[in-house]
Amino acid sequence: MALSIVHRATGLALYFGTLLLAWWLIAAASGPTAYANVQAFTGSAIGKLIVFGYTWALMHHLCSGIRHFVWDLGYGFKANEREALTWGALVAGIALTVLVWIIAYAVGGGR
Amino acid sequence: MSGPSSMRTPLERVRGLGSAHTGTSDFWRQRLTAVAMTLLIVPVIVVVIMLIGRNHAGAAQMLGSIPIAIILLLFIVASTWHMKIGMQVVFEDYIHNEKLKIACVMANNFFCVAVALASIYAILKLSSGV
Numbered sequence: 001m002a003l004s005i006v007h008r009a010t011g012l013a014l015y016f017g018t019l020l021l022a023w024w025l026i027a028a029a030s031g032p033t034a035y036a037n038v039q040a041f042t043g044s045a046i047g048k049l050i051v052f053g054y055t056w057a058l059m060h061h062l063c064s065g066i067r068h069f070v071w072d073l074g075y076g077f078k079a080n081e082r083e084a085l086t087w088g089a090l091v092a093g094i095a096l097t098v099l100v101w102i103i104a105y106a107v108g109g110g111r
Numbered sequence: 112m113s114g115p116s117s118m119r120t121p122l123e124r125v126r127g128l129g130s131a132h133t134g135t136s137d138f139w140r141q142r143l144t145a146v147a148m149t150l151l152i153v154p155v156i157v158v159v160i161m162l163i164g165r166n167h168a169g170a171a172q173m174l175g176s177i178p179i180a181i182i183l184l185l186f187i188v189a190s191t192w193h194m195k196i197g198m199q200v201v202f203e204d205y206i207h208n209e210k211l212k213i214a215c216v217m218a219n220n221f222f223c224v225a226v227a228l229a230s231i232y233a234i235l236k237l238s239s240g241v
Contacts, residue, residue, distance in 0.1 A: 008201065015194045022230045025183075028170050029233035035167040062152060065145050072142065100156060108163025 003086045007064040010057040017054040055100055060093030137196050144193035151186045158182060175237035183234055191227035195219060 024042075027034035041047040067085045070076045076085050158179050162170050173179055198219045206212040 008197075011194070011197050012201065015198055018190065018194065018226050022226050022233075025174070025230050025233035025237075028167065028174050029236040032167040035170065058152075062149065066149065069142075069145070100160075104160045104163055107160050 003064065003090065007061060007068075010061040010064070013053070013057040014061060017050075017057065020050070020054065052097070052101065056093065056097040059096040059100070060089070063089040063092040063096070137199070141193060141196045144189040144196075147189040148186065148193065151182065151189065154182045155186050171237055174234065175240060177238070180234050180238045184231060187227055187230045187234075191223045191230075195223035198223075 024038050027038045042051055067076075067089045070085060076082060158173075162173060165173070174183070199216055202212055202215045202219065206215055
């Protein structure tokens with residue numbers, strides 16, 4: 001498994017994805033028109049795809065990062081442990097992404 | 112500071128410093144901000160989900176409330192600091208032209224500080240309600 005490059009790639013995606021978060025906050029501070037523009041974008045098909053991708057990048061980077069905490073603490077260096085941690089991070093990242101979107105639709109979908 | 116007549120041992124001279132004279136501070140801060148974001152991620156996601164579908168007035172009121180503003184401010188500081196360190200490591204790994212590398216590291220600092228200050232300013236403006 002070569003997942004370390006995915007950790008780095010999701011990190012890069014999140015780096016530029018932060019612009020979306022900043023845009024959203026600045027729009028909220030600017031006024032109704034600017035905020036409506038953000039909502040129009042995040043509600044569009046391409047916008048939803050980008051936010052979904054951002055969610056996965058965040059969840060994967062988080063889980064993969066927790067894997068690095070385990071290594072920083074000196075555990076999980078055996079071959080089978082490394083494999084388990086890596087697969088665990090991959091699966092947990094995808095699962096958390098789906099979970100967050102299910103909750104988001106359940107809570108905010110009706111508004 | 113540590114010439115041939117120094118009383119300090121070679122190990123003591125290099126410990127915690129290295130060629131950048133900042134030692135392991137970036138390594139430490141990367142972990143520090145990572146732990147901070149791991150703790151903050153659940154409240155941040157809750158805030159974002161609570162904002163879905165709200166109009167501007169509702170969103171602005173929520174974002175300006177004290178606990179939400181503080182959670183977001185902490186997350187912004189941790190994330191922009193973390194991404195500044197992470198991107199610098201990427202540049203240092205892949206760019207071997209010294210001048211280009213310095214330009215990229217500078218641009219990285221400008222970008223991260225700009226994103227951080229713009230976001231912080233927006234939250235403070237929402238909090239003060241002006």
